[in-house]
Amino acid sequence: MKAIAIVARATLATLLMPLGSAAQGSEKAEPRIEIFANPRHVFVGQPFTLAWSSKNVTDCTASGDWSGPQALSGSQIITPDAEGRLTYSLVCSDSDSDRHVRDSAGVHVETPSLSLAGTFSPNSVTTSTSEGALYGSCDFWLDEPSKCLKVSNFGFGPSKVFHVPICLSGEVSLVDCSKPGQVAGPLSDAMLAGIETRIAAFAGTGARLVVRFTYNFGPIGPGAMDAPIDVISTHIDQLAPILLRHRDLIAALDAGFIGTWGEWHDSTNGNETAAAQKTVLDKELAYFNGVFPILVRNPGNLIQYTGNDVPPDGLGLHDDAYASNVFDGGTWNPCHPGAGYCLSHSYTSDQFKAYAAKISTTTMFAGEFGVVDAALSPCSALDQYSYTYHPQWLSLSAAIVAFLRSEGCATSFYNKIGTRIELQNVNIIGDAKPGGKLYVAAAMINAGYGRVIRRRPVRLVLLQNGEAVGKIKLRTAEMDLRTLVSSANPIPSTFQFEFALPETLLPGPVTLALRLDDPAPSLSDQPAYALPLNSLDENGKPIFDAATGNNLIATLNVD
16 A cells, blocks of 8 residues: 655644643653544545644654654645555654553545546636726716726726725816815715715626725815815715625725825825824724725825834725836835825835835735836836735826837736736546545636735536536635735645535536635625636636636536
8 A cells, every 4th residue: 555645744833732731749641642634535646634643742653554753743645546445553652651652543545436637728818807907997976887897998808996086075077076175064965875876886797996085186286175184084974884885896995085186195184194194094994994905095104003014904005106216106205294204214115115015915005007117117127016016906007008018018917917816727536426526626826916805705616508506615725715825936726625426417527617706795696706717728718707707627527
């Protein structure tokens, strides 16, 4: 009987585990050992985990289908290469070697009747998804969602993510948002009703919104008025119930309200202060923390608010001058009085950059381009920059698009903004018969700049004659796509699970599909919100079916 040991480890914590409380007087505590295998019935080629732990012992020796000294606690992943019965025994003794304990674990190994392997290649065009993409543009008071959803952003899309600045100075187009002047009182019932109706209209479209409330749309100067902080506070109270009712449609909320364009700089009401900014963030976190991320314009604002450079829960960054110059239009400037902070006595620009990079892997980093920069805009430099800050969403400018096209990397750059999960290969072994057990190993990478932000429920869908004949919910531990790390050279992660085919299956071909649903309750059954795997099968066809939300990973014949 052969078995291939793949991984063995014993953690320092387990090696230093207390030996147990000694009994009264000189009596020694009893030695203990426990060993178990999971699962205990496998196919040839299917890995299982052997794990053990002990107490009040000093050495352990293996026998049976493994041998030699073993750590006092640990685990191994073992892949058997022949059928039969495997037995793993462990004998441990205490310091005087006068007392021994023994335990064993058994594994039954069968030869599968089915062994299927599939390989996949990257799709040249990313399927847009509400998990992350190039921003779509939408004039909230002017455009209906049906119009927004048809817009291609410089050849990408139509997008499933829309950055939506909402003018609060009047129900007007953004270009006219600065004209009505300062808002001095509560929002009208009519405006609140209009905001709710227009947000609700995006339900079922496959799109999600990054919302920003503002009182003006520039340019910087006395005509771009925001509101007094007490008025802003009242407006947040008025708007919060609307956003909470439609939380499933909100991808993120820009902190907004303060300053020109709601970007937290050049306030006409003296709101570029730590106190005013704290009022806004305290209110927004009280309503929305744990519901959706809140994005602040500058790292300095966040550091000043939290008092440290530890990425805060629920708060991310929206860089409105992404890759625009050495300071990203002030983003990396540790002293920015116009934005209400000056931290140059304790922080450097490089520390701001490192802080933003950490936030991009813990909460969210998004933004928009400002200008073309000779150092940052070329393809290789921009690629490296984006793998540092992992933008989940970005808005392009005509200038940067023209530059990227001239450089020849526009499409490849578009494809990597946000989340891009690729399926590389699938291996299936087991018994392809009604009631038979199958084991699946699927290798995936994250080739995008962003990541899977939220835990997505994953279902295995069985299709026969074009109809779903079975749906099996996978446990998070079996396929948690949040573990796929964004990297220029991503390392594949292999997700493994096993399941039983329904007893009611008819003989013939059965297609296996993965459905990566949106975690929001109101969106989870809508194909438009399912996450695509950006891969092609061996025939060059996309495995993602937009009509059903299924990713088709294999077809097998049931006897």
